[in-house]
Amino acid sequence: MSVVKTFGKYRYLLAELIKKDIKLKYRNSYLGVVWTLLEPLLTMVVLTLVFSSFLGKGTRDFPVYILTGRLLYSFFSNGTKAALKSVRSNASMIKKVYVPKYMYPFSTVLSGYVMFLISLIVLAVVAIVRGVYPTMQLFWIVVPLLQSLLLATGVGMILATMAVFFRDVEYLWGVALMLIMYASGIFYRVEDVMSAKNAWIFKLNPLYAIIVNFRNAVFGHPMDFQAMWYAFGVGALSLLIGVFVFYKKQDKFILYL
Numbered sequence: 001m002s003v004v005k006t007f008g009k010y011r012y013l014l015a016e017l018i019k020k021d022i023k024l025k026y027r028n029s030y031l032g033v034v035w036t037l038l039e040p041l042l043t044m045v046v047l048t049l050v051f052s053s054f055l056g057k058g059t060r061d062f063p064v065y066i067l068t069g070r071l072l073y074s075f076f077s078n079g080t081k082a083a084l085k086s087v088r089s090n091a092s093m094i095k096k097v098y099v100p101k102y103m104y105p106f107s108t109v110l111s112g113y114v115m116f117l118i119s120l121i122v123l124a125v126v127a128i129v130r131g132v133y134p135t136m137q138l139f140w141i142v143v144p145l146l147q148s149l150l151l152a153t154g155v156g157m158i159l160a161t162m163a164v165f166f167r168d169v170e171y172l173w174g175v176a177l178m179l180i181m182y183a184s185g186i187f188y189r190v191e192d193v194m195s196a197k198n199a200w201i202f203k204l205n206p207l208y209a210i211i212v213n214f215r216n217a218v219f220g221h222p223m224d225f226q227a228m229w230y231a232f233g234v235g236a237l238s239l240l241i242g243v244f245v246f247y248k249k250q251d252k253f254i255l256y257l
Contacts, residue, residue: 006100013099017107018114021082025111037122040071044126047187061219064132067123068215069186072144075116076152076207077177082108083156084163084170091257101250102243105160109153117145127218135220143228144214150235151206157242161249164256184208203227206234 007014044067051066059065083105087094090104127133162169183205190202202208209227216223 010100010103014103014107014110017103018111021108021111022114025115037119040067040074040119041122041126043070051187061130061132064123064127064130064218065189065215066187067126068218069184069211071116071119071123072148072211072214073181073184073186073207074119075112075148076155077181079109079112079116079152080156080159081170081173081177082112083152084159084173086156087160087164087253088257094257095254101253102157102246105156105246106153109149109156113149113152116148123218132219137217137220137222139217140223141214141217143223144210144217144231147210147228147231147235148207148214150239151210151231154235154238154240154242157246158238161242161246164249164253180205180207184211186211203230206231209234 044063047066047070048063051062086104086108087101093099094101094104159169159173183202184207185202190199209224209231212227213223213231215221
């Protein structure tokens with residue numbers, strides 16, 4: 001209850017931290033928030049041109065397939081990297097005033113999530129242009145959206161804690177994100193490049209499980225409930241571990257900043 005009361009007390013600060021993160025991200029950009037819409041669109045065009053003739057089989061909906069994976073991966077990648085640096089980048093504030101330290105990684109993930117939700121406008125437009133129209137399955141999209149936030153927050157809390165004590169975590173996580181990207185089936189259809197025998201490699205990746213049901217909701221396919229519960233389980237476990245580790249180590253942060 002004390003944690004809930006503390007969160008309620010500082011909820012306005014959380015909102016201000018989210019606004020600050022967004023403003024700083026686009027401070028020197030002429031396009032500003034418009035870049036949030038333009039960047040995934042340009043990436044989709046490039047990947048479609050490169051991969052459609054080889055792995056997409058020229059299907060009309062292949063750009064939508066790419067964009068659904070790209071948007072979710074970008075949010076997870078950017079959100080966790082920002083959370084990783086959040087405690088160290090706010091060292092001066094931590095040394096001067098008391099603020100619940102979890103506000104810093106949480107606010108960075110939430111600011112990225114806000115931009116991710118805005119970028120879904122691009123997905124909606126591209127889907128309609130390419131003939132992918134909404135069905136009743138689209139209501140399921142709430143599930144992978146929540147799962148992505150849960151997973152990014154949990155992993156971000158773990159990384160933020162580790163990065164205070166081990167500065168090399170930032171570089172190691174960059175390599176790990178590359179592995180996660182290729183194991184997420186962003187710009188190719190897994191069934192086209194992997195046999196059913198080896199598909200377990202992708203199924204171990206919780207982000208891939210989230211992407212699968214995100215695509216199912218967009219394309220009007222039935223949900224994969226096995227992937228859904230797996231993603232929920234890993235996301236909840238990562239959040240529990242992240243909160244526990246962060247809480248146990250936060251009092252020592254000041255000694256390493």
